[in-house]
Amino acid sequence: MKKKLLSLLLSFSMLSSFTSSYAMPGRSISAFTACKYTGRDNNDMKVLTVDDELEEPVKCTEENLKYRKNKNLFVNFHSTFYNTKELSWFFKPNNRGLTPEEPPEVLKLLKENSGYYVGNTDEKELYLTFDEGYENGFTGKILDVLKKHNVKAAFFVVEPYLERNRLLIKRMVDEGHLVCNHSAHHPSMAKVTDFEKFKKELAEVEEDYKEITNKDMPKFFRPPMGRFSELSLHYTKELGYKTVFWSLAHYDWDVKKQPNPEEAKKLLLKRTHNGSIILLHAVSKTNTEILDDLITSWKTGGYTLKSLDQLPQ
Secondary structure, eight states: HHHHHHHHHHHHHHHHHHHHHHHHHOOEEEEEEEEOOOOOOOGOOOOOOOOSSSSOOSSOTTTTTSSOOOEEEEEEEEEEEEEEEEEEOBBOOOOOOOBBBOHHHHHHHHTTTEESSOOOOTTSSSEEEEEESSSSSHHHHHHHHHHHHTOOEEEEEEEHHHHHHHHHHHEEEEEEEEEEEESSSSOOOOOOOOOOHHHHHHHHHHHHHHHHHSSOOOOOOOOOGEEOOHHHHHHHHHHOOEEEOSSSSSSSSOOOOOOOOHHHHHHHHTTTTTTEEEEETTTHHHHHHHHHHHHHHHHHHHEEEOOOSSSSO
């Protein structure tokens, strides 16, 4: 027993020594895989440094590690290990005006990393957000409807959108909307495991926004494609951002297969619930056509549309 305990302490000492040797600017990230326990000694565990692509060692054990999920990779950031497994955002909708369900482990990740998918579910309030991957000629009309109803929305933009639509960006800001970060190049942020590269994805958007508006970008981030990991959520929080997912959406992003306006409107209204964070794509012809009626119906139903900077802390 003493021999086994000594081996355990020695293995963790070696791990600490290895990772701390890379604790310098730009090289502070290390990773390991948690593999199925082989019964071998702990010195079979391999530790490695990474830049972006994590490589899986041939041999490792998990018997004495706190993480026990097979074949997942973990990154050591500020002396804490974070899972890099890519996850896709999803929610379980209902037609009864109730908050969509999320697994407890996902809710825990959101709570620990300043993440949101709903606002205050005790109040009849909604948060309207639009994703802007490219301009399809509808954003101006959407802004007209928002102005008519005095509703403030959030527009999540990528770097090319900023560069090609400066006047629309200025109009959004001038009319009181939030222009928020959707990354520079729209990658799965779960796959950007190097912190400096992750930071650059957000920083390039911030820089373009400030050059256009002479303002600092609001600190709200929507992960492209809804892809995330424990590590990406932590990185986002580390950079001062709140991660914003959604609890109400529909099939609206395919411009060649737009949903029927009446059916889309009915679907969104019957799935509306207290605290809804609503995701709409601004490239959608259907969304542009139904937005006026949607906002009218929400207000008639007693809902208040709020800005993301009014989310509960």
